[in-house]
Amino acid sequence: xxxxxxxxxxxxxxxxxxxxxxxxxxxxxxxxxxxxxxxxxxxxxxxxxxxxxxxxxxxxxxxxxxxxxxxxxxxxxxxxxxxxxxxxxxxxxxxxxxxxxxxxxx
Amino acid sequence: xxxxxxxxxxxxxxxxxxxxxxxxxxxxxxxxxxxxxxxxxxxxxxxxxxxxxxxxxxxxxxxxxxxxxxxxxxxxxxxxxxxxxxxxxxxxxxxxxxxxxxxxxxxxxxxxxxxxxxxxxxxxxxxxxxxxxxxxxxxxxxxxxxxxxxxxxxxxxxxxxxxxxxxxxxxxxxxxxxxxxxxxxxxxxxxxxxxxxxxxxxxxxxxxxxxxxxxxxxxxxxxxxxxxxxxxxxxxxxxxxxxxxxxxxxxxxxxxxxxxxxxxxxxxxxxxxxxxxxxxxxxxxxxxxxxxxxxxxxxxxxxxxxxxxxxxxxxxxxxxxxxxxxxxxxxxxxxxxxxxxxxxxxxxxxxxxx
Numbered sequence: 266x267x268x269x270x271x272x273x274x275x276x277x278x279x280x281x282x283x284x285x286x287x288x289x290x291x292x293x294x295x296x297x298x299x300x301x302x303x304x305x306x307x308x309x310x311x312x313x314x315x316x317x318x319x320x321x322x323x324x325x326x327x328x329x330x331x332x333x334x335x336x337x338x339x340x341x342x343x344x345x346x347x348x349x350x351x352x353x354x355x356x357x358x359x360x361x362x363x364x365x366x367x368x369x370x371x
Numbered sequence: 372x373x374x375x376x377x378x379x380x381x382x383x384x385x386x387x388x389x390x391x392x393x394x395x396x397x398x399x400x401x402x403x404x405x406x407x408x409x410x411x412x413x414x415x416x417x418x419x420x421x422x423x424x425x426x427x428x429x430x431x432x433x434x435x436x437x438x439x440x441x442x443x444x445x446x447x448x449x450x451x452x453x454x455x456x457x458x459x460x461x462x463x464x465x466x467x468x469x470x471x472x473x474x475x476x477x478x479x480x481x482x483x484x485x486x487x488x489x490x491x492x493x494x495x496x497x498x499x500x501x502x503x504x505x506x507x508x509x510x511x512x513x514x515x516x517x518x519x520x521x522x523x524x525x526x527x528x529x530x531x532x533x534x535x536x537x538x539x540x541x542x543x544x545x546x547x548x549x550x551x552x553x554x555x556x557x558x559x560x561x562x563x564x565x566x567x568x569x570x571x572x573x574x575x576x577x578x579x580x581x582x583x584x585x586x587x588x589x590x591x592x593x594x595x596x597x598x599x600x601x602x603x604x605x606x607x608x609x610x611x612x613x614x615x616x617x618x619x620x621x622x623x624x625x626x627x628x629x630x631x632x633x634x635x636x637x638x639x640x641x642x643x644x645x646x647x648x649x650x651x652x653x654x655x656x657x658x659x660x661x662x663x664x665x666x667x668x669x670x671x672x673x674x675x676x677x678x679x680x681x682x683x684x685x686x687x688x689x690x691x692x693x694x695x696x697x698x699x700x701x702x703x704x705x706x707x708x709x710x711x712x713x714x715x716x717x718x719x720x721x722x723x724x725x
Contacts, residue, residue: 310436
């Protein structure tokens with residue numbers, strides 16, 4: 266199991282354990298993390314599972330694909346480290362991953 | 372409007388209305404398959420959809436994504452599934468009304484249904500099938516403080532008449548086809564036009580991007596890489612927007628903004644038709660998939676019943692049972708003989724294979 270920490274805009278955080286092979290979005294939904302909507306169910310077809318990957322983890326999570334970049338155009342307040350959490354696959358290498366949930370998904 | 376008022380209202384029908392057996396609201400996979408199931412029972416249908424093409428979510432959200440749980444088809448993309456359904460329902464000659472949204476649904480004095488769309492098309496039908504999925508696709512509203520106060524007056528998600536934009540200082544936000552098309556179309560009439568996009572790469576068709584780059588190079592429009600953070604104005608009239616860029620913040624004087632952030636699904640007018648709802652879904656029975664209103668059916672993702680699963684295959688099943696019940700309303704005096712397409716020569720004739 267891999268540990269992932271979600272930090273809310275108000276600073277509160279939740280650490281969950283997730284199975285490798287799932288996506289960070291799925292881990293969030295399974296654990297009822299607020300602020301991750303995933304309207305399209307993980308098809309990289311909306312931008313409502315937007316997260317900011319903590320700086321220390323950006324090398325490990327990598328950069329968004331071209332398709333994901335296109336979808337990020339539909340997200341609000343995109344920053345360095347913005348990713349769609351449905352496109353981050355959980356592996357051992359991500360044990361301890363920290364992501365921030367944006368103030369708004371839309 | 373409650374159910375009784377819908378029944379008692381007794382709308383009178385104007386002469387320009389299209390008369391048909393069934394109106395299907397939504398051209399997603401379930402709406403399309405409803406054409407098939409109704410067609411086998413000699414029920415003619417008109418199909419209305421807010422998108423400009425068939426397929427619903429399959430076409431809009433995941434045309435290229437694989438679907439693995441359609442029985443007997445190990446893998447199919449959203450677009451392929453749509454294309455195949457269109458081919459399958461061809462023999463029934465359903466008429467499609469795209470880019471229209473059904474606004475009103477009322478019962479007529481003779482017990483049929485009267486529907487109107489936002490384009491002014493009117494229908495009178497014996498049965499109505501709501502196959503509207505997650506609701507109608509509507510433009511996403513950027514979560515900017517107070518944006519709703521400007522909508523319709525100085526913030527627009529679509530432009531009905533180009534003339535209404537003449538002489539304005541326009542800001543267009545986005546990097547897809549809508550943003551680029553409107554940039555190119557409005558540049559000639561605008562007093563000034565600024566295209567704001569979060570990155571210097573565009574999803575839009577390459578030739579539109581090329582044209583836009585040329586306008587920028589010629590000094591006819593401005594391209595600003597950044598994100599809108601604040602709206603300024605009063606009484607619905609925008610006066611400026613603030614844009615966060617790589618170098619800081621920039622304020623752009625403008626009196627119109629067009630944000631293009633894609634589409635989201637909203638239940639929309641369905642909520643006003645007096646049907647019993649369950650958490651924004653239409654409550655139906657599992658024998659006929661009929662709503663609280665006799666003659667109005669709901670199938671696919673938009674309905675709810677105990678055990679409901681939002682699967683395409685469930686919607687197909689619902690369409691088949693709905694059609695049996697619709698037959699009783701459309702042909703009250705005809706006995707319905709259950710038949711298989713494999714062996715029934717009359718069904719095969721309808722399918723055009725005999």
